[in-house]
Amino acid sequence: MVAEAPKAAAPAYKISLWAQLNNNRDFLGLFFMLPAGLVLLLFLTYPLGLGVYLSLTDSRIGGVGNFIWFDNFIWLYHDSVFWLSVFNTLLYTIVASAIKFGLGLWLALILNHHLPFKAFIRAIILLPWIVPTVLSAIAFWWIFDSQYSIISWALTELGLIDQYIDFLGDPDNARASVIAANIWRGIPFVAITLLAGLQTIPQSLHEAATLDGSTPWQRFRFITLPMLTPIIAVVMTFSVLFTFTDFQLIYVLTRGGPLNATHLMATLSFQRAIPGTQLGEGAAIATAMIPFLITAILFSYFGLQNRKWQHGGRDD
Amino acid sequence: MTDATASKKDVADEGGMGYLVSLPRKVVTIYIPLALFVFILLFPFYWMTVVSVKPDNELIEQGANPFWVDNPTLQHIRHLLFETSYPSWLWNTMLVATVSTFLSLFCSVLAAYAIERLRYKGSRYVGMGIFLAYLVPPSILFIPLSVMVQAYGVRDTPLALILTYPTFLIPFSTWLLMGYFRSIPYELEECALIDGASRFQILTKITIPLAIPGLISAGIFAFTLSWNEFIYALTFIDASENKTVPVAIVTELVRGDIYAWGSLMAGALLGSLPVAILYSFFVDHYVASLTGAVKE
Numbered sequence: 215m216v217a218e219a220p221k222a223a224a225p226a227y228k229i230s231l232w233a234q235l236n237n238n239r240d241f242l243g244l245f246f247m248l249p250a251g252l253v254l255l256l257f258l259t260y261p262l263g264l265g266v267y268l269s270l271t272d273s274r275i276g277g278v279g280n281f282i283w284f285d286n287f288i289w290l291y292h293d294s295v296f297w298l299s300v301f302n303t304l305l306y307t308i309v310a311s312a313i314k315f316g317l318g319l320w321l322a323l324i325l326n327h328h329l330p331f332k333a334f335i336r337a338i339i340l341l342p343w344i345v346p347t348v349l350s351a352i353a354f355w356w357i358f359d360s361q362y363s364i365i366s367w368a369l370t371e372l373g374l375i376d377q378y379i380d381f382l383g384d385p386d387n388a389r390a391s392v393i394a395a396n397i398w399r400g401i402p403f404v405a406i407t408l409l410a411g412l413q414t415i416p417q418s419l420h421e422a423a424t425l426d427g428s429t430p431w432q433r434f435r436f437i438t439l440p441m442l443t444p445i446i447a448v449v450m451t452f453s454v455l456f457t458f459t460d461f462q463l464i465y466v467l468t469r470g471g472p473l474n475a476t477h478l479m480a481t482l483s484f485q486r487a488i489p490g491t492q493l494g495e496g497a498a499i500a501t502a503m504i505p506f507l508i509t510a511i512l513f514s515y516f517g518l519q520n521r522k523w524q525h526g527g528r529d530d
Numbered sequence: 531m532t533d534a535t536a537s538k539k540d541v542a543d544e545g546g547m548g549y550l551v552s553l554p555r556k557v558v559t560i561y562i563p564l565a566l567f568v569f570i571l572l573f574p575f576y577w578m579t580v581v582s583v584k585p586d587n588e589l590i591e592q593g594a595n596p597f598w599v600d601n602p603t604l605q606h607i608r609h610l611l612f613e614t615s616y617p618s619w620l621w622n623t624m625l626v627a628t629v630s631t632f633l634s635l636f637c638s639v640l641a642a643y644a645i646e647r648l649r650y651k652g653s654r655y656v657g658m659g660i661f662l663a664y665l666v667p668p669s670i671l672f673i674p675l676s677v678m679v680q681a682y683g684v685r686d687t688p689l690a691l692i693l694t695y696p697t698f699l700i701p702f703s704t705w706l707l708m709g710y711f712r713s714i715p716y717e718l719e720e721c722a723l724i725d726g727a728s729r730f731q732i733l734t735k736i737t738i739p740l741a742i743p744g745l746i747s748a749g750i751f752a753f754t755l756s757w758n759e760f761i762y763a764l765t766f767i768d769a770s771e772n773k774t775v776p777v778a779i780v781t782e783l784v785r786g787d788i789y790a791w792g793s794l795m796a797g798a799l800l801g802s803l804p805v806a807i808l809y810s811f812f813v814d815h816y817v818a819s820l821t822g823a824v825k826e
Contacts, residue, residue: 236728236729239648239649239650240650240651242644242648242650242729243644243645243648243649243650243651243653244650246640246641246643246644246648247640247641247644247645247656248640249636249637249640249641250637250638250640250641250700250704251641253637253696253697253700254660254663254697254700254701257675257678257693257694257696257697258663258666258671258697260674260678261671261674261675261678262666262670262671262674264674264677264678265670265671265673265674268673268674268677273677276680278677317567320563321564321567324560324563324564324567325564327560329560329564333814335564335568336817337810337813337817338568338571338572339567339568339571340809340813340816340817341571341572341575341806341809342571342574344754344805344806344809345575345758345802345805345806346757346758346760346775346776346801346802346805347758347760347776348758348760348776348777348779348780348798349775349776349779349797349798349799349801349802350574350798350802352578352779352780352794352795352798353574353575353577353578353795353798354574356577356581356791356794356795357574357577362589362590362596364577364596364597367596398570398571398574401567401571402571406817451665455665455667456667458667459667459668459669459670460669461668461669461760461761462760462761462776465760465764465780466780479669480667480669480761483669483673484669484672484761484764484765487673487676488676488765493673493676493677496673497673497674500669500670500673501670503667503669503670504670507665507667507670511665
């Protein structure tokens, strides 16, 4: 009864519609999301759909063509260069990611010690990752030059080889060279993020295990690795994804050559679509990348999550 | 590999048990591998610098020591600055990177605040969507985007890049800022709400001032990402004077079979400097947010 008195007085000030909306978090949320949402819908979601549509047409540069169902994909299915590019992409991604992970983890473990000038070392190690890929690729181009390569020069001086190595002219050498350049650029990112993960592992776990007489390998296998798994999952998802869709490095170093030995799906898609003017076919190659990407994301999401067996328990 | 990793591991973590390890052992297991890593990671930069100040005749001379330069010259840099359109490429890159960074930051702050603090219906799913949007690579989008850019009539203008770069900048900076906003105490906002502040006032007068470090790192990331962008700039821009530095160096300085290696390296070095300088000023922010974002 008493509580009703102020309620009766309430209609004295009318709450405006604007004030009401201002207190509605759903309305405000929509309002705040508007700029980002519009940009992303217009320039990300729509082109994603448009790309799939284009892959079903015979479009050329300058206009959207006729709808031809799956002709592009059937054409690609019989195209040996396309399958070579799929093989190259998988090889490039798997080899480069595995080595980046191994070396990155090693570097992270080294940096996790007390070192003089630690902050400075950490800062300069990230440089390869900061500098534009294209520009560092130019340095690698000269390092891999067939006549003036510094690696060939050093190996000759050491008496290990008598002939200069043709880094980018031979299919196998070219593959190895672009993978090496990709690894060089990727190590810093993997190392610095894994280092952050290492620093969250309590020191006391290692001390307790040492007192219990564990070997260094056991401490790594049963403490460090399980505690690090969630971060490894995120880092490797990014690493695999960006290696799989790499374009810049190949474009500068080999443009897909020699004999298409280093063509990745992304570079082949560009070559067919822009210089080759076959937009539809290029879009089909790009669309063909999507299933691989989804597989990679799902694999890291489900495969690398923190599971009980990693802590010595059983999975349910 | 794993055995090697393990043997590195045993040398005490973070100094806790570091005193158990003798100095000679530390040299072999830590300092030598670290020195090798640093040498390999930094060598290409040293190499770029040496080549960019080397006169042409020394560059192709066989037998000379390639690691050193006898008569350093600035001819390549002078050629680059005064005989090519390098200054205008730099200006284009700077313009595109700055405008798209600010545009993306504006959108991202509002979006991150809404997802993290307004918690409207479905905000969790929108947050997931933003993360997934970051995983959509430009190599899939450039073909449809080139059709759109053509249709809107902005092809071959800086606007084409300014409009498309936010597609990868917004998801990333929103994701970064969401983590940052989460670390700001909720109570501050509740106090302001009770005092009658509107949500917009709270955002501009409380949350943003507290999130300045987060904004700085998101801004550096966004600037670096747009400075490094290649495939959109390569596809959407045709005229030489409209190109950005990474694209122009690859397409304009390489003509025929004779590569002007000195100028190429000088161009690559100068093009890397702005991001390297920016990075060196804010390196702590950068590393902290890089690792913070991944720790999520």
